């Protein structure tokens with residue numbers, strides 16, 4: 001008796017889903033500009049606005065809409081939102097959802113903690129639902145996050161809001177070991193939430209990894225992903241995505257780089273900055289304090305702050321992993337009376353995730369690098385954000401303090417500024433950040449430096465950590481871009497060293513050099529080559545300092561102590577902070593062929609070693625290889641080769657797309673037929689029916705938890721391409737390319 005009921009129910013459900021999809025589609029159609037409707041965001045919600053009926057044809061009827069229920073969303077999404085207790089929309093959701101649901105590209109900006117995540121998760125679910133996306137359709141949406149923790153958080157939101165949908169979703173982030181398992185399953189996934197490095201690794205290494213049908217691309221913390229730190233990865237990713245897609249970019253801070261829209265080929269994007277007119281750039285319930293603290297007093301201040309806030313949940317930002325490690329280890333040994341934790345980009349991934357979850361749940365102090373600066377929600381319950389080291393710019397400040405006072409909760413923050421950094425205070429005020437200046441109460445300061453000195457004597461390891469912390473701090477100041485604020489020459493380094501408990505001030509090569517050059521030239525302006533070098537150092541080291549996707553064991557030789565041999569000195573400075581990254585870049589160059597410009601050939605010598613591209617060029621007349629030394633000849637040859645390959649590539653892609661489309665349609669037809677038959681067959685068992693479209697019902701929430709194979713700019717672990725393409729395969733590829741050249 002129950003079986004026919006369940007069959008009817010399913011049939012009914014399918015019919016209602018189909019008509020729902022048709023309704024949603026007709027609504028989208030009605031929103032196209034040529035239909036005469038006005039593509040606008042919803043006007044500000046009037047107080048006590050009446051809750052109106054959902055009308056799927058007239059966009060203007062959405063004026064006054066403030067609840068998700070009133071939007072033209074699928075029942076499954078609405079159920080998911082209701083189950084997660086999301087009822088009313090936040091401002092950015094009201095402003096962007098109508099546009100995003102219509103398939104428009106979006107540049108969304110809104111304060112931290114204002115609900116930007118749902119503003120892109122909902123359109124992703126809806127678009128795939130309307131397209132009747134199924135397992136055989138592969139990757140339908142890619143959501144990119146700059147950090148692993150944030151990716152994990154987005155994955156949780158997707159799982160909760162999308163739990164009534166049948167899509168499969170995967171979390172692809174670095175630091176996880178079982179990359180092979182990921183490779184096997186990645187093609188079954190419909191929604192990928194990933195960090196740029198891991199996504200690119202799959203694009204490079206996973207056989208048949210396919211995203212040519214992808215519909216929606218999302219960049220969360222878009223300004224960060226678009227900045228120089230991820231430039232290479234992002235460009236390589238974009239080059240492999242279909243041009244016909246919807247692109248959604250969200251961030252609390254819009255920078256110039258986000259207007260670098262050409263890279264993303266946005267189509268008439270809607271720029272929605274809901275808080276632009278707001279009096280403040282930070283959440284209104286956030287109380288912000290700035291204190292002037294001398295460098296040698298910073299740890300005393302921090303210690304005193306923790307000791308006087310033992311009942312609070314505190315997030316402390318420091319500028320490098322080594323500082324985080326030292327302060328964490330040292331304070332832990334002093335037992336302040338509140339649990340201490342630390343988080344930085346060089347921890348093992350499992351540990352990182354565990355620390356993040358523990359901090360969400362428990363009152364404690366978390367010492368962190370900027371790895372925790374963006375996007376993380378921490379269950380809304382961080383009481384204090386303490387910035388011990390000055391952020392690199394105003395945007396960075398806004399994201400850091402944004403870890404508290406999220407959604408409708410209150411929060412407080414304090415920023416320690418050195419006397420030489422007080423310019424930052426002015427910059428914050430100019431950027432509409434309501435900061436109040438407070439003087440520290442000297443009588444409340446509990447000195448910790450003497451305690452540290454005795455700890456360092458007792459624990460030589462800790463002394464080593466202190467030295468590293470000292471050097472990396474100075475270095476972090478040295479490489480900062482904003483020289484108006486950050487001037488390493490103004491720092492009282494001996495006092496600072498003593499404040500860490502160090503018996504002697506470590507020597508620092510780059511500082512000594514700078515002092516020398518300052519003395520000799522009587523000026524601080526660096527000469528051109530040196531300046532250039534520093535710019536480069538800045539780019540690489542910056543990436544490392546706030547590295548989100550880098551991890552592994554730290555390098556041992558980064559103390560940058562003065563060496564006797566000047567040559568060695570030079571090497572030491574590069575080796576210490578910069579070499580690891582450069583080394584990996586070289587490795588990548590050797591191993592990744594996919595991202596070379598189209599038409600660049602890989603040529604092998606007799607022993608199978610690759611020669612630099614274009615070192616040798618095949619002589620198309622004789623079929624032999626010859627050296628083309630004439631640059632014009634080379635350029636012409638290169639141009640032709642590129643054109644040919646581009647053409648061939650285009651044709652291949654077109655064919656492949658057609659093939660997939662046909663396959664998809666066939667599968668759908670089959671599925672439909674199968675289902676109709678099945679419905680007519682009353683005697684069919686439940687299990688038989690479930691196999692009519694086997695994967696459709698099986699929701700794969702795939703959160704692989706392992707691997708250190710993600711690109712690691714710092715340590716060199718898990719460089720892309722390692723071992724993924726055998727020599728034979730490379731040779732075969734090269735031969736194929738050569739043949740196609742010859743035949744053309």
Ligand SMILES: Nc1ncnc2c1ncn2[C@@H]1O[C@H](COP(=O)(O)OP(=O)(O)OP(=O)(O)O)[C@@H](O)[C@H]1O
Nearest residue numbers: 086088089090112113114115116117118252375407
């Ligand atoms: N419509 C809503 N109703 C209730 N709570 C919401 C709603 N939208 C979002 N939230 C909650 O607000 C908090 C902040 O949301 P979210 O993390 O999306 O902010 P954000 O704007 O992305 O912040 P950031 O800029 O820091 O990344 C979360 O705890 C989320 O659950």
